Amino acid sequence: LESSVMQLDTLSESVKGMQDEGFSNSEIINTIKLELSISRTKSLIGKLYNDEELTEQEIAKLKSGDVDDNDEELENLLRQFSIYTMEAYNNASASSLLIENVKDEIIENEIENDEYEQDIASIAARFMGNDEEATKKLPKPDYAYSPYDLFKLVRLEETIYKPLKKYVKKVEMKLKVLKSYLQDYEGSSELVASALGSKAALEQRAQAIVSNPLTSYRLIRRFAIKLPDVWAMLAEDLEEELWGKLSTIPTQHQPPNEKDWKESIEALFRIQYYNGYNAKEFANGNLGELESNVKLTAAQCMEVGLRAVALKQHGHALEWLYLAQNKHLNGEDDSEIDAKFLQQSLDYAMKEHNRAWDDNFKSRSLAHTYLYSHKINNPEEVEVMKTNSDLFKELSKQLRKQEQYGYHHQYNFMSLCAGESLQTEKERSRLYCWQEKTKHPYFYINPLNVELLNDDPYLIQVYNVIGNNLVEEVRNVTIRNLARSQVINYDDPDVNDVSKTRTSSQTWLDAYSLRNPEKLRSVMQLIEKITGLYTIKPGSSEELQVACYGTSHHYDEHLDAIQDPRRTITTGERIATFMVYLSTVEQGGKTAFPVLGTAADPIQGSGVFWYNMRKNGEPDKRTWHGGCPVAHGIKWVMNSWILEHENFLKYPCGLHAGE
Numbered sequence: 236l237e238s239s240v241m242q243l244d245t246l247s248e249s250v251k252g253m254q255d256e257g258f259s260n261s262e263i264i265n266t267i268k269l270e271l272s273i274s275r276t277k278s279l280i281g282k283l284y285n286d287e288e289l290t291e292q293e294i295a296k297l298k299s300g301d302v303d304d305n306d307e308e309l310e311n312l313l314r315q316f317s318i319y320t321m322e323a324y325n326n327a328s329a330s331s332l333l334i335e336n337v338k339d340e341i342i343e344n345e346i347e348n349d350e351y352e353q354d355i356a357s358i359a360a361r362f363m364g365n366d367e368e369a370t371k372k373l374p375k376p377d378y379a380y381s382p383y384d385l386f387k388l389v390r391l392e393e394t395i396y397k398p399l400k401k402y403v404k405k406v407e408m409k410l411k412v413l414k415s416y417l418q419d420y421e422g423s424s425e426l427v428a429s430a431l432g433s434k435a436a437l438e439q440r441a442q443a444i445v446s447n448p449l450t451s452y453r454l455i456r457r458f459a460i461k462l463p464d465v466w467a468m469l470a471e472d473l474e475e476e477l478w479g480k481l482s483t484i485p486t487q488h489q490p491p492n493e494k495d496w497k498e499s500i501e502a503l504f505r506i507q508y509y510n511g512y513n514a515k516e517f518a519n520g521n522l523g524e525l526e527s528n529v530k531l532t533a534a535q536c537m538e539v540g541l542r543a544v545a546l547k548q549h550g551h552a553l554e555w556l557y558l559a560q561n562k563h564l565n566g567e568d569d570s571e572i573d574a575k576f577l578q579q580s581l582d583y584a585m586k587e588h589n590r591a592w593d594d595n596f597k598s599r600s601l602a603h604t605y606l607y608s609h610k611i612n613n614p615e616e617v618e619v620m621k622t623n624s625d626l627f628k629e630l631s632k633q634l635r636k637q638e639q640y641g642y643h644h645q646y647n648f649m650s651l652c653a654g655e656s657l658q659t660e661k662e663r664s665r666l667y668c669w670q671e672k673t674k675h676p677y678f679y680i681n682p683l684n685v686e687l688l689n690d691d692p693y694l695i696q697v698y699n700v701i702g703n704n705l706v707e708e709v710r711n712v713t714i715r716n717l718a719r720s721q722v723i724n725y726d727d728p729d730v731n732d733v734s735k736t737r738t739s740s741q742t743w744l745d746a747y748s749l750r751n752p753e754k755l756r757s758v759m760q761l762i763e764k765i766t767g768l769y770t771i772k773p774g775s776s777e778e779l780q781v782a783c784y785g786t787s788h789h790y791d792e793h794l795d796a797i798q799d800p801r802r803t804i805t806t807g808e809r810i811a812t813f814m815v816y817l818s819t820v821e822q823g824g825k826t827a828f829p830v831l832g833t834a835a836d837p838i839q840g841s842g843v844f845w846y847n848m849r850k851n852g853e854p855d856k857r858t859w860h861g862g863c864p865v866a867h868g869i870k871w872v873m874n875s876w877i878l879e880h881e882n883f884l885k886y887p888c889g890l891h892a893g894e
């Protein structure tokens with residue numbers, strides 16, 4: 236045991252070193268395999284070299300090429316090792332494949348190294364007529380009458396059996412890989428087909444898949460994890476014809492890689508965390524009130540759990556691994572699971588959780604929100620226990636209701652994303668809806684439905700400001716130009732980093748790319764009528780910004796005011812925002828205002844309006860807001876930021892300081 240622990244430590248260290256040097260996981264795995272087989276062979280050779288006596292087991296092993304005895308030890312080592320380096324062994328099937336491969340490699344080495352075996356192999360070649368010259372020289376054995384020849388035949392068969400057995404194992408493994416890919420694809424498609432009907436157009440099916448975080452994850456995972464194995468296998472020995480056909484399939488994009496796969500799992504955590512979904516409901520396709528029939532299998536839940544372990548999201552790790560175990564025990568399995576490894580992972584996750592809990596307790600910090608509020612001694616507890624972040628949410632909710640606003644409102648934001656309203660009775664009593672008929676004669680014949688979401692500061696949602704046809708056209712002309720939202724890198728201002736606080740994609744709308752720009756102009760006119768502010772004349776508002784959020788994408792809380800004189804000197808601040816939703820989001824994706832305790836629902840064609848500035852020219856800090864992670868659907872918004880200088884007469888200074 237001591238020596239395996241030492242070996243483990245050395246390995247962990249070298250893996251870390253290799254990771255730091257940028258080696259890929261598969262390169263690391265290959266190195267480990269090599270090291271292990273070399274060190275094991277070395278220790279035997281070393282013993283022989285020093286004239287040390289080998290144990291009977293070792294002698295038998297060398298003679299027969301049978302490695303079973305030691306394999307258990309090796310397997311255990313690998314299992315333990317894989318728990319320590321989740322990054323490299325994120326995938327249960329990868330780890331069992333690895334063990335298989337190591338075994339195979341050792342068998343292979345031993346066949347090659349054993350002269351006796353080689354001799355038999357050459358006899359086999361001759362026997363099968365592969366070595367014609369030699370065959371001619373050899374007398375024809377008389378098997379039925381010669382025990383010696385028969386003996387040779389037995390040995391010969393053994394050498395045939397071994398590679399055949401190995402080949403069958405390989406073919407079975409290949410079949411397993413292929414079947415598991417096909418099953419996952421068919422599983423996903425069936426679910427979509429049963430929801431939409433089998434005749435649904437490809438576009439419609441694609442929309443359904445992309446709208447659902449579970450099918451999105453499964454799609455990315457197939458490309459990142461399953462298909463590379465499939466391609467590698469097919470490239471190895473598939474019939475030329477089929478391979479030829481497959482290799483001519485045009486690929487316009489680089490397929491997803493491991494990074495994408497990891498991110499697709501992290502996306503699940505973000506959705507879960509913000510929307511308050513428990514793993515069990517989520518993995519069974521229940522996203523809030525939306526019940527989809529997409530489920531994750533035991534092995535997939537395990538994979539998700541292992542990823543959480545790697546990310547030190549201990550609460551998620553326990554929840555998902557426990558779920559995987561339950562699914563496995565209930566037979567909801569796809570045969571990829573290694574129950575022993577799962578149990579060890581769960582134990583490890585529990586240990587890590589409790590260790591982090593102790594650390595937190597010692598430092599009197601509750602900052603680690605992925606912990607349960609108590610130590611977990613039995614995985615069953617994860618189904619009833621609250622997490623720190625649940626408690627934080629409750630606390631901040633209470634404080635807000637008591638009109639104490641000092642508490643960090645990130646948790647208010649999370650509560651709002653999970654569908655709570657945090658407004659007090661008093662605040663709510665001032666809210667109402669109305670039909671706007673009077674602000675402009677136009678509204679008299681064509682009234683607008685307006686909802687007051689908050690009265691001070693003023694926050695309204697206006698319905699049907701933009702029609703479905705124009706919405707579709709705007710989406711179609713901007714979709715090509717969307718780019719991941721970026722933020723400036725403060726260390727190097729010439730560099731823009733992909734933003735982690737805003738994970739949507741965005742672009743600016745060029746009105747002239749529309750078939751009929753006049754239609755957009757009439758929307759802007761409508762906005763002018765509703766807000767009483769200029770938006771059309773030059774300099775009165777920014778170009779329209781269109782942003783698109785896929786599942787899990789979000790925008791952290793922020794103020795729209797720029798607060799940088801270098802950027803506002805000519806136009807003035809963004810005094811107000813009119814944000815239009817260009818799609819309806821089925822679950823998640825609300826625009827949440829944590830200080831106000833309310834959130835707007837993304838409903839296609841509606842717009843949300845508020846002032847970012849007080850009348851004294853200061854940013855109104857009560858208008859902090861952000862976009863909650865989309866849980867199901869695709870969210871599109873179009874922002875019109877209305878500017879100060881051209882509107883100074885429309886939004887003049889107030890008479891009182893706080894206005």
Ligand SMILES: O=C(O)CCC(=O)C(=O)O
Pocket residue numbers: 782790795824825826827860861862863872874
């Ligand atoms: O997506 C949302 O709900 C909010 C977007 C937003 O606040 C912005 O683009 O400034």
Ligand SMILES: [Fe+2]
Pocket residue numbers: 793794795860
């Ligand atoms: Fe904003």
